Every structure is written in C-alpha cells, then in structure tokens.
Amino acid sequence: MQRKSNFRDVFYVSDGTAITSETLGHAILAQFPIETRQMTLPFVESVDRALNVQKQINRIYEETGVKPLVFYSVVLPEVKAIIEDCSANLYDVLNALVEPLKHDLDMEPMPQLQRSHSISKDAASYQDRIAAIEYTLAHDDGVSLNNLEQADIILLGVSRCGKTPTSLYLAMQFGIRAVNYPFIAEDMTSLKLPQAIEPFRYKTYGLTIDTGRLVAIRNGRYANSDYASLQQCESELNKVESMFRREAIPYLNTTSLSVEEISTRLLDMSGLKRRMC
C-alpha cells in the first residue's frame, strides 16, 4: 500500500464509550503535521473482541510497515494486556496523569469502568439534564415564550445564526434551560425586544454572524431566495445588531466559532454554572 510518509492510522480503543480517548487524541494529534485515518473502537469488553482489535491493528502494521497510533483507556486487565501487546505506538490516555496524581494525593487509584452521566450513578442530575433538553426543545425557534422564568438563558438573533444547535448543546452538555427566539423579516420594520421577553432581559444574549457567511448558509437552505439575498441578510444583521447595542444586550459573533465554543463563551459571559460532572 502506497502511503505518504506523514500518514498514520489512528485507533481509539476503550472498554467504555472511548469518548475520553477520542477527545484527548484529537487535541494531541491537532498539534502534529500529520494526516490520519481514524477509527474508534468502544466497548472492547471481552478477550474475544480485544483479540479482534489486536488483529485489526496488527494487520495495518503488516500491510503498511508503519505502526498505527493507539490511544486507549482500558480498565479490564485481560483486555488491557491484549491491547498493550499490539504492534503499535501505544498511548494510555489516563495512566500518564494517574501516576503523578497518585504521588501527589498519596493514594492508590481504584480503576473502574467509567459511567458518564449514568442514571444509576446520579439519578437527579440525569433528570435535570433530560428536563433541560425538554424545556429547550419546547422553547426552540420562538415556538413558545411561556414559562420564561424557568429559562437559564434566552438567545436572540436572525434566522440561521446558530441559535438552535447552541441551545441544544447547552441543554445536553451543561443541563442549561435555553430559550431561543428568531427575529424574522416581519419583525424588521420596528425591531424591539418582544414584550414577553422584556421582564427577562437580564438573561438575554444575542448571536450574530458575518453577512457573507449568513448568505452562504441561507442559500444552502433556500437557494436564490430573497431570504438568502445579500441585501436581506445585510439589512437584518444591521438592524438586529443595532438593537442589541441599543438595548445593551451582550452579543457574540458566531462566524468562526464551533457550537462548543459558542456555548462555552455564553456560559462564560452569563456566569452560568456547568451543571454536569
């Protein structure tokens, strides 16, 4: 198999969801000038499955002559032994920090299978999270402006500036009850904060976006429509941003930010606590 010299196969292997290995692996690999093909193998919980993973990894080494990079987080000792016996460059994502922590805490670790947000582990926080998702779904896209006193945050902005994905991420990841309300073309003649939102203006935040980006996104949805025209997008953005400034609503330009970044920035701006652990 012909390969570029900076090309590497990467595996994320875990006896859990592999989310920790993936998150850390992505962050580390982003620092190296390599191209990768990545494969995630969660729930490697049996010797059989571990042997299959080993075979898969070893085959790549045999075919390419280049050791794959394996980021792994495995608690089960019999599985771990098999993974550590692969023909690969091996990175134990937890162990690298468990060792110094063991020393600093002067305690032995008690390795256990990870249970993120598990129902059995913490029913109350699980319920909070589900309730936040429900509340956020019920208040998506201006569908309802009832029960705003229960909202943690209210997002405002033109259509397609990132309100819905951000609201859902806030609910899902942080247990935040998010309302989002779109200003549409019909609102533009005399733009103001909706009356139902007025009493809760202290928890409103604006999202905005660059005109060119908005035109591209809207064209992806309704090509060549008035809705997607440069003129319409520019006019809506100008009016909404000037309203944000007039009403002293803090706002954020989402153009070059990921949903994770927008969400974390909003938490930061609002002082809201992350509910999940």
Added chain:
Amino acid sequence: MQRKSNFRDVFYVSDGTAITSETLGHAILAQFPIETRQMTLPFVESVDRALNVQKQINRIYEETGVKPLVFYSVVLPEVKAIIEDCSANLYDVLNALVEPLKHDLDMEPMPQLQRSHSISKDAASYQDRIAAIEYTLAHDDGVSLNNLEQADIILLGVSRCGKTPTSLYLAMQFGIRAVNYPFIAEDMTSLKLPQAIEPFRYKTYGLTIDTGRLVAIRNGRYANSDYASLQQCESELNKVESMFRREAIPYLNTTSLSVEEISTRLLDMSGLKRRMC
C-alpha cells in the same frame, strides 16, 4: 476552613473551551477516592485573566493549606507561565502524551489553539452536523415519517425510554440523522411496525427500560396518572419488547446507561461511522 482530608478543590483551566481538560480530569479523578469541588475556567486568553485565575487558585491554597488540583491545557506561552506558577498540583493534560508522540513520530509539535468542529476549519462537516440536527429535530417523537430514506438510524420504543436525548446526542456529536418514533397506549392493541417504517426496518433499533425506572420517570412527569401506573408501564414494555423480538429488531436496555453510552452502543450495533473529528 474545616475540610475532610480527602477533599480537594479542582480547577480546569484552558485558553480554549476547557472541554478536553474537563473530560480527561473527570475520568482520572473518578479513579481516586476523593471528594471534590470543581471549577472550570475556559478562555483564559490574556495575562490579566490568567493572573486572576492564579489569585483564585492561590487563595484556596492559603485558606485551606491544601494545594488545589489544576488540570490545564494552555497554548499561549504567557498564560501558561502564569498558570504553572500557581500554588497547586499541576497537570498539563496534553503534554503528558505530546512528549512520547513527539518521540514516536520524530516530529516537533506545533501547538495551536484548538478549534473543535470549527466553521472556518471545516465548513462541510459543520454543515453536515447542523443538517443532522435539523433532520433529527424534524423527526423527533414521531412528528414526521417523511424522508426516512435519509435517516441513518430509526429508534423505536415506549414513551420516556430515552429516545429523544439519544437522537439529539447522535446528531450533535456524530452528525447522525436520527428518527425516533414512540409507541403509545393506542398502538398497543395490535402492535406492529408502522407501515412507513417497514421498508427501512434494516436501520431500526429498539430502546427499552426497566419497569420500575419507567414508572419513576413517568411519575415525575404526570404523577399518579394511568400513563405512569405500574400496570400500564409493564404492559407497554412487554408488548413492545415482544414486538422487537418477533420482528428481529435489535434492542438495548437503557436503564443503567448514560445518553453517551446509549449513543455509542447504538453506533456500535449499527456499524454507523462517527462523522465528526
């Protein structure tokens, strides 16, 4: 301040979202028998803010005499220097693995601010993700059974067994287009796969849940209703599970699983690829 000897203050500090530090820190701390108070400080991007963080960390040390644990991921050198000068036990979450990787790859890392799912970095994958979220919202809770040919996965189950949060997580995290369809009381007399879903049965998966857990969840929503009664929950679960078996629909019991675990298990069962990197 009076503290238990196994109590520690923990900080996650980053010049990005701090998601990597948090994810890894949670996984590592779960292995030690300690109680913690945790604080996440994202976007520490300026010397001023870094000095504030340092003050906050040092104050805890002064008040308690116990060094806080600080998990950090900082690229900006001037910020990093200030964090590393705190009175704390310090854990650089990336560096521990960057060093061995540097050696194995025989390459110098090029540290850069992390941009997860960034629009500017990868507009196509960002659009895919947003499209998946939209599709999933439009097909939540049986609202629509149109365009099922575009679905990646179709989830079936009784009301309140975890379909909606799982669908949204699959869309948000992995760019998966998920449909979810609830079987309600009225379906129970002659339970079968809805006709619209029949042609796509190869991508259907069932979710189920223990009776006691379902009773508790439904009571949280409509206390003392028929809907939440033991008899109703038991009967619905029996009928739906027996339908899953009769129709050979693979299914999963969600009782002791987190949304992350349910989602990852479904990916695993279905062979669907994670789209996001």
